[in-house]
Amino acid sequence: MLKEALLWERAIGTSIRCLLCMRKCLIDEGRMGFCQTRYNQEGTLYSITYGQVSSVSVSSIEKKSMFHFFPGTLWLSVGSLGCNFQCHGCQSWDISHCEVKKNIGKTTFMPPEMLIKKAKKNGCKGIAFTYNEPTMWYEYTLDTFKLAKQEGLSTCYVTNGYMSPRALELIAPYLDGFCLDVKGAFMESYTRIADVSDLNVIFSNGSDAKRKFAMHVEVITNIIPGYNSNEKEAKEIASWIFAELGKDTPWHVTRFFPYGEMKEVAPTPIGVLESLRQIGIKEGLLYVYIGNVQGHNAAHTYCQNCKKIIIKRKEYDEIEDRLIEGHCPYCNALVFGRFSY
Ligand code: SF4
Incomplete structure (x- = not known):
């Protein structure tokens, strides 16, 4: 349409x-x-993609790498076609880098009202635009979020953060959660990973989402060996999160698997993820998670006071939330995040 x-x-x-x-x-x-x-x-x-849905599912918010944002709740996750980046190892290559016009026929038109109905019918906490870059069908996400807020649903973007500041400002009153994909700290890595040459706006949008518009922000970095897997890069990203978003902002360092034009790159060694996580912790971040590694201890949430596990994650869909009204059940410390109580 x-x-x-x-x-x-x-x-x-x-x-x-x-x-x-x-x-x-x-x-x-x-x-x-x-x-x-x-x-x-x-x-x-x-x-040209208003309402043209390529992917829709009901899944836990943890699948969007949001661990402190209504943990364990179900969300209607929705995606379309196209992207403003050219990530060579994109994990959703088929929908992000296909010829959009040719592939619209393979999508399903769903007006905003239909998404709201679907979310409510499936007991979802909210609607998350994910799978491809949400700003690619910005007008549709805005219309949907306006309606979602009227219906008491929460909202979330999983985004590369490259929208114009005006685009962020217009959608901000209707947007609760902002999962920001930070691909690196330096121009060289961004250019090599995504063919993007202006990364300042990504950081300033992340900062505005949190400070100016009071969204819940979490940061994710997919660690690609030989591209952004060095300690200097991790230190820069972690120190930016600490300074601009606050020490309690979660940072997810996730394992890369070969895909798209990066089929020759090996999966990230788990030891590399563990040492980058330690760098984040040394920089002062309280919640640094390892993602895409099944059964890893760094997928759990630990109380920052008594160090006990307070949210245990076996799989993304299988979590054991031990919190009591947003507090640690063992020492009563307040845990950072938004919770459904
Ligand atoms: S400036 Fe507009 S047309 Fe160009 S990539 Fe961004 S959203 Fe697409």
Whole structure:
């Protein structure tokens, strides 16, 4: 479905400057932007994926790497097509890097009301836009979130953080959870991993999400051997989280598995994840998790006062939440996060 886009301006003649993300594509008439989801038709910019759902499931919030955001609750997780990044090892290659226009026929149109109904019918705490970059169908996520808030549902983005500050500001009143994928601390790593050359906005959006808009923010970094697996990078990311988001902001360092154009890169050794986790802890972070490693002890939440396990995770869908109204059941210390009590 074609829907007139938000956040663009007329450039020269019938060309358009898209202002949704920091690529700021200049789009000539009859052409698409870099992400293939925005189309200039006769001098007006349209979203071509409004409501076109490629993936939908009911799953725990932990699957989105959000461990302190209503732990153990179910969420309606929804994705579409396209991306404004070009991550060579993208784990959702089929939907993010396919030819969007050609593949729309394989998606299902679901108006926002349908998602709300589905979320409520399945006992979901909220709706999370994930699988592909949520800003790719920004207008749809905004309409859905407005409705979700009216219906008492919570909302979440799993995002690369590359939206324009204006895009973040417009959606902020309706967005509760912000899982920020930080791919590295330096330009060189971002360019090699994702073909992105301006990373300042990713950090400032993360910081604004937390400080200016009071969202619940967690950070995830997929550790790719030889790309962002060095100690210097981990130290920089951890010290940024500490300084800008606060020491209690969870950081998830996750294991990379070969995929897409990075099939030749080996899976991240578990020892590397463990040493990067220690760097995060040394930098002062209270909750540094290891992800994508089944049964690892660093998937549990430990009380920062008495050090006992307070949320035990066997699998993403199997968690044992021992908290009592957001407090440690052993020493009564307050635990950082949002809880369903
Ligand atoms: S949202 Fe798409 S079209 Fe708009 S600037 Fe970003 S990549 Fe370009």
